[in-house]
Amino acid sequence: MNIFVLLKRTFDTEERLTISEGRIMEDDAEFIINPYDEYAIEEAIRVRDEHGGEVNIVTVGDEDAEKQLRTALAMGADRATLIDIEDELEETDAFSISTIVGEFLKDKEVDLILAGNVAIDGGSGQIGPRVADILDIPYITTITKLTIEGENVMVTKDVEGDSEIIETKLPLLVTAQQGLNDPRYPSLPGIMKAKKKPLDELELDDLDLEEADVQVKTKTVEIFLPPKKDEGRILQGELKDQVKELGTLLTKVL
Numbered sequence: 427m428n429i430f431v432l433l434k435r436t437f438d439t440e441e442r443l444t445i446s447e448g449r450i451m452e453d454d455a456e457f458i459i460n461p462y463d464e465y466a467i468e469e470a471i472r473v474r475d476e477h478g479g480e481v482n483i484v485t486v487g488d489e490d491a492e493k494q495l496r497t498a499l500a501m502g503a504d505r506a507t508l509i510d511i512e513d514e515l516e517e518t519d520a521f522s523i524s525t526i527v528g529e530f531l532k533d534k535e536v537d538l539i540l541a542g543n544v545a546i547d548g549g550s551g552q553i554g555p556r557v558a559d560i561l562d563i564p565y566i567t568t569i570t571k572l573t574i575e576g577e578n579v580m581v582t583k584d585v586e587g588d589s590e591i592i593e594t595k596l597p598l599l600v601t602a603q604q605g606l607n608d609p610r611y612p613s614l615p616g617i618m619k620a621k622k623k624p625l626d627e628l629e630l631d632d633l634d635l636e637e638a639d640v641q642v643k644t645k646t647v648e649i650f651l652p653p654k655k656d657e658g659r660i661l662q663g664e665l666k667d668q669v670k671e672l673g674t675l676l677t678k679v680l
Contacts, residue, residue: 430482431463436457436545463541465603468606483503485506486527496620499619508628509530515637520550522642524556525639526635531561539558563599566581569600569606578595581600
């Protein structure tokens with residue numbers, strides 16, 4: 427089974443981040459594998475161990491992403507691919523990234539693609555569905571269980587506090603939700619083996635893409651922090667007086 431995982435390198439939100447003019451200063455930031463992508467990596471490894479095949483981790487970025495790719499290899503993935511756009515694109519969006527990944531995958535024999543439900547730095551959740559659309563294969567988002575028998579697939583999907591069971595067939599793209607599994611930590615033997623596993627590096631030219639083909643379709647107009655909330659108030663006095671005061675305050679708000 428040919429399994430691909432879409433990985434994104436994201437800010438480690440548990441570490442201190444420095445904000446300047448509404449933007450995170452990358453030079454001072456720590457980076458990790460997007461946490462939702464870790465669920466996708468773990469599930470891909472489990473599927474491979476059960477059904478055989480190979481797990482290929484794919485990311486679009488620059489050479490700094492090699493660290494996160496090696497971590498995924500240390501977890502148990504078989505190979506990784508870095509599509510390096512550092513010298514070619516100044517900015518990217520969901521359209522450009524999905525176009526690049528789709529072009530990379532279009533001539534591959536794909537059985538299963540896994541991605542994180544969202545990236546914690548952007549949260550759009552668009553890359554997976556866009557890639558599936560480019561490849562013209564079905565996709566299911568926010569999955570919490572995946573069962574494969576031959577070409578038949580049964581998926582449990584998270585739907586706003588409840589769940590939905592969907593039956594479909596391979597090839598398929600799914601996006602991983604929290605609860606799908608518990609991602610493993612790279613072991614010392616896994617880290618040592620990862621150093622010898624193949625990590626391919628490609629550029630846009632290798633995919634027969636021009637910069638014009640992947641120009642962003644969105645524009646950031648402004649970035650700002652949410653307004654600071656006023657401190658709360660504790661109402662005093664008799665209950666009837668508190669209710670009356672609360673009603674007056676709510677009237678002003680509405």
